[in-house]
Amino acid sequence: MTLQLDAYMHEKKAWIDSQLPLFLQETSIPGKLKESMLYSLMAGGKRIRPILLFAALNTLGESEDKGLSTAIALEMVHTYSLIHDDLPAMDNDDLRRGKPTNHKMFGEATAILAGDGLLTFAFQIIASDPALDGDIKSRLVALLASAAGPEGMVGGQEDDLEAEEKVLTLEQLMSVHRRKTGRLVGFPLEAAAVIARATEQQTHSLTGYADHLGLAFQIGDDILDIIGNEEELGKPVGSDLNNHKNTYVSLLELEGAKKKMADHVDRAVVFLRKSGFENSLLAQIAAFILNRTF
Known part of the structure; x- marks a missing residue:
């Protein structure tokens, strides 16, 4: 990771961390529910x-x-x-980002409601954004709903559950992860194109980049679940293996998964070149995904 990107990511992470609680501060959300929502929002993360x-x-x-x-x-x-995802009915995890999971702190019922609250409040925030025109806000709401909903992340989660105890092909696993992880990684690129009213070519470059970056990101997660540092990751390693999940490592072995991740990073950068973005921050982020340790 270059110094430029390191400084940029540190600055933007600090900005997000400082702004997140402000969006909940003046709301009428009940006390315990707000505390539960803020607990997970402010627990860290990249x-x-x-x-x-x-x-x-x-x-x-x-x-x-x-x-x-x-x-x-x-x-x-x-x-x-x-x-x-951490709930007993799903992965049943005790730690997230190095801290007890939400349901361990607040109970399962409040944890479910905190998740529901964050999901629905997100659309309220976009819909009331004073910085954007109505047509842009409408498109962003539709894009986020599609990325996060049953055709996107939620559908991918169900596919992932259905695949437990089964052996998927590489193509089937990629299809699961394009929904489960990739759609929500792709959304910020689509959203930027909408906000900036990008050209058709620029949008094509960003969405192509996002598709390959999302797959590389998931492969990296699978690799780190095997060789990652538990303290850096903030959660136990080996959970995918214990939950009998299909991973790129289980299909391709460790070195094969590393090569596949590098291939997707290279393909992501190829899409950036099509619009002259090969020297952008986005290209540096692709290199960061390839080499990240958390």
């Missing part, structure tokens, strides 16, 4: 999805301030998915 949105706006020459509410909403949707 904030890679909001950073992708800001970097894409930067690449397109648009003000990053215009993407703040959308970035906050996206992080709320991502956090909701983690709360629900």
Whole structure:
């Protein structure tokens, strides 16, 4: 990771971390529910999805301030998915980002409601964003609903559950992860294109980049579940193996998974070149995904 990207990611992560609680501060959300929502929102995390949105706006020459509410909403949707993913009915995890999972702190019922609250509040935030025109807000709401809903992440989660105890082909696993992980990684690139009113060619480059980056990101997760540092990851390693999940490592072995991840990063950068974005922050983020340790 270059110094430029390191400084950029640190700055944008700090910005998101400072703004997230402000969006909940003046609401009438009941006390315990608000506490539960804030607990998971502020538990840490890379904030890679909001950073992708800001970097894409930067690449397109648009003000990053215009993407703040959308970035906050996206992080709320991502956090909701983690709360629900950790529940006993799903992965039954005790730790998330190095801290007890939401249901361990607040009970299963409040954890479910906290996830529900974050998901629905996210759309309220986009719909009331004063920085964007109505047509843009409408398109963003539709895009986020599609990325997070039954055709996207939720459908991918169900596919993932159905695949337990089965052996998938590589093509089937990629199809699962394009929905489960890839759609929510792709959304910030699509959102930036909408906010900046990008050209058709620029949008094509960003969405192609996002598709391959999302797959590379998931392969990286699978690799880190085997060889990652538990302290850096903030959760136990080996959970995918214990839950009998299909992973790129189980299909391709460790070295094969590393090669597949590098191939998707290379393909992501090829899409950037088509619009002259090969020297952008987005290209640096692709290299970061390839080499990340958390």
